[in-house]
Amino acid sequence: MECEICGKPVPENNPIRAKIEGSVMVVCKECSKLGTVQKAPPKPKYVKQNKGKKPANTRKRNYSRNDEPSEELIEDFSFEVRKAREAKDWSREDLGRKINERVSVITRIETGKMTPDTKLTKKLEKALNIKLLEKVDNVDLNQFINSSSGERTLGNIMKIKRK
Incomplete structure (x- = not known):
């Protein structure tokens, strides 16, 4: 270490x-x-037993998120939402009613001042019939580290000013 x-x-x-x-x-x-x-942190003196239940570590799902590609919002989502809304000839109020959101939320999304969460993004995709989420493969960060230099530390990057 x-x-x-x-x-x-x-x-x-x-x-x-x-x-x-x-x-x-x-x-x-x-x-x-x-x-x-x-x-x-203090070490526990005893471990409480779960009577009649499976141990906590066996109840968890056992899958790795690294194996499956994740979804990310496209870069120009605000432009795409506005363009799709205008193509359907809907006002912001109409879109807000369709997806059960306030007009101010639609306005902030279209101006890029707000990034919608996944749930809201899926509602927008369904209502406007567009694709806002794209699948992105996870990147292995180890490929960017120079193997000859070993682990990266703050000392490799900056100069320490001693008092």
């Missing part, structure tokens, strides 16, 4: 966690002086 600031080795059996600039990081002893050392 390496210090997240300077990259020096940190003992794995007793890592130091320090809050520096609002972020909790695993750091070496020297870098821990740059912030406040955080106490380790």
Whole structure:
């Protein structure tokens, strides 16, 4: 394990966690002086048994989100919504009534001041008969890290100013 600031080795059996600039990081002893050392969370004394129920870890669904492509909103969604609404010759009030939303929400979406959530996006797609969500394959971030340099740390990127 390496210090997240300077990259020096940190003992794995007793890592130091320090809050520096609002972020909790695993750091070496020297870098821990740059912030406040955080106490380790207390370990539970006993584990409560679930009588008559399956253990909590077997009730969860076991699938990986990395395998399936995710959906993202298209870049020019506001233009597409407005263009489709105008093609149907609907006012913002008409579209709002069709999808059960306020006119102000439709206005903010069309001007790009609001990004609709998935539920609202699906309502817009159905009412306007357009495609706003596109499937995006997950990117493996490891391909962008130079294998010869090892792990990236803050120390690789910035210069530390000592007091």
